[in-house]
Amino acid sequence: MNADAPAYDMAIIGAGVVGCAIFREFSLAGLRVALVERGADILSGASKANSALLHTGFDAIPGSLEAACMREGHARYQALHQGLGLPLLRTGAIVVAWSPADLAALPGIVARAHDNGVLDVRQISAEDVRTREPHLADDLLGGVLVPGEAVIDAWSAPLAYARQGLAMGGTFLPNTRVTGGSQAEAGWTLQTSQGPLSASVVVNCAGNQGDAVEAIARPSPFEIRPRKGQFVVLDKTAYPLASAIILPVPNERTKGVVICRTAYGNLLVGPTAEEQQDRENATVDQAMLEGLLAQGRRMIPALAAEPVTTTYAGLRPATQFKDYQIEALPQRRWITVGGIRSTGLTGSLGIAAHLHRLYAQHFGPLPTPADPVLTPVPNLTEEHPRPWQRPGRDEIVCHCEMVTRGEIAAALQGPLPAGDLGGLKRRTRCMMGRCQGFYCTWRVMEIAAPHVPGLVTPIQGSSA
Known part of the structure; x- marks a missing residue:
């Protein structure tokens, strides 16, 4: 391991919903965890587009790992969703x-x-x-x-998982592409676009790039x-x-x-x-x-x-196999999480629990965690009242989805602010209604430009 590189107990490659759930799990367990993402925000890859269903696993292959993780994930979501402000x-x-x-x-x-x-x-x-x-x-x-x-809300769930991981001491590293790595006895030095990073254990959660990342540790046994x-x-x-x-x-x-x-x-x-x-x-x-x-x-x-x-x-990220491809490699200090297809949203919390057990079995007992910090996310659904319905609310920026300026401003600040325009949409629903941003894009960009790199600020005074 590189003594000059930031050192973590665990580095998770990929901040999709499964990566965020694993980040939450091991941060809650007391490890120093880095969530490494090549995109500017969480959910930059496969997890940003799905049907947002919480499945029971009724039609999974009996006895499969997928069935077990879906069953556990379904139960765990029901147990924690209220504390994290998540809809059901x-x-x-x-x-x-x-x-x-x-x-x-x-x-x-x-x-x-x-x-x-x-x-x-x-x-x-x-x-x-x-x-x-x-x-x-x-x-x-x-x-x-x-x-x-x-x-459920497919975007708020991983946001809540990641925010709870951060509150428990984890680190999110966006815009950080993993390009290679080398293993020593104590763990890994990963080469990234932001410099080297050291971790005792690496978790490959790279979704559609899963087989390419797996090649850092071994010839990939699956093909995306x-x-x-x-x-x-x-x-x-x-x-x-x-x-x-x-x-x-x-x-x-x-x-x-x-x-x-x-x-x-x-x-x-x-x-x-x-x-x-x-x-x-x-x-x-x-x-x-x-x-x-x-x-x-x-x-x-x-x-x-x-x-x-x-x-x-x-x-x-389908593979040639029907089941999830999850495996601990103790000698390589590596955990593979591949082939998580459309059931990943449901299975994510179950996958995280499964990895918890794999880690304890192969890499030793986990620290005694502190009491968890609850990090509820803002409500985006029609199930509960939203800010535009409250007395004294501020400017409505997106009238199709009734998104206020305060909601947009809040999504651009805090411990896990939106890293790009897509992340801002997923945190607030702005620009996602009937007009698809035709009327509100200018104002949204004006508010977001000082916070999001790469956005062009509109001409001052030209917006409504």
Whole structure:
């Protein structure tokens, strides 16, 4: 190890939702932890775009590590969400059968759920489905009810995890690309774009760059095969058209197109499942988006009258394996966390707990932690009152999402301020409503420019 480099007990490479959860876990456990991220902010990679569902793991492969981490992650989120100010919309889910083949598959879905310990899952009749979801097309044949599925805020959760890690003494290192490393008996010296960094143990949580980072320690046993998912976000007027998460009968390759509410009062349709070589760019495709809308309208005909607010795409770090690729390498003082696909949001807290056990088994007991500091994040959802609704509120900057100047200013300050414009959007919802920033971009940029490197300050006095 390099005696001149900043020294940590653990360096976590990658600040997606899983990296943030692991950062929280080991900071709470009393280690000196560095969360290393090549982007300017947390969630700069795969974790910034997903369907924001908290899964029970009812349809995971029984006995898999993914199933275990999802089950534990689901339970841990429910236990801590109130203390961290995180939403939990208990919508439940219905797997809907649209064909005789789908209907024949429903008993197997129930059996798998029970094998996974999700015992409240049950098959329901077509009449029951229609009663629960009257806007679904009339030709549905039946369904499976999954009461424990829920909707959360995919951006506030990792922010809360990272902020709690910081409050417990952890360090966040943005704009820090890991380019290599060398191991000595005491641990690693990582070479980064900001200089060397020393750590006793390294955790590879690099998402779509996971196999490239793994090559620092060993020839990677897995290959990242990015899988793109495209989504359509419908206007807030569509929100009442589905109360539960509407799931299709899955196939071997994908769970299929989902219709669900968002924590922000919209309705979401997606994702697609498209393999691609490019690990950086998740572009949207008009033909695929039209296909998504067609499938959504097939299931809920009234969606044909609803306008689209926006579209987006994300890349999931899939590998050639169906299960998570998590492994401790004691001789290398390295822990691999790879192949965490669309279930990473749910599984993140369970993955962190699993790593806690791996660390204790292979690297020794953890220190006795101090009492945890609670770091609740601001509410972004429609579930609870927001600042614009309070007496004496200040200027509303984004009228589509009702975001105040105070919210934007707060997101640009504090222990984990927004590192770029994308981070500011994810912390406040500004520029993410019906006009997609057409009316508020100028004012948002004016407020943010002094705080965010690279933003151009608008001409003084020219904004509303």
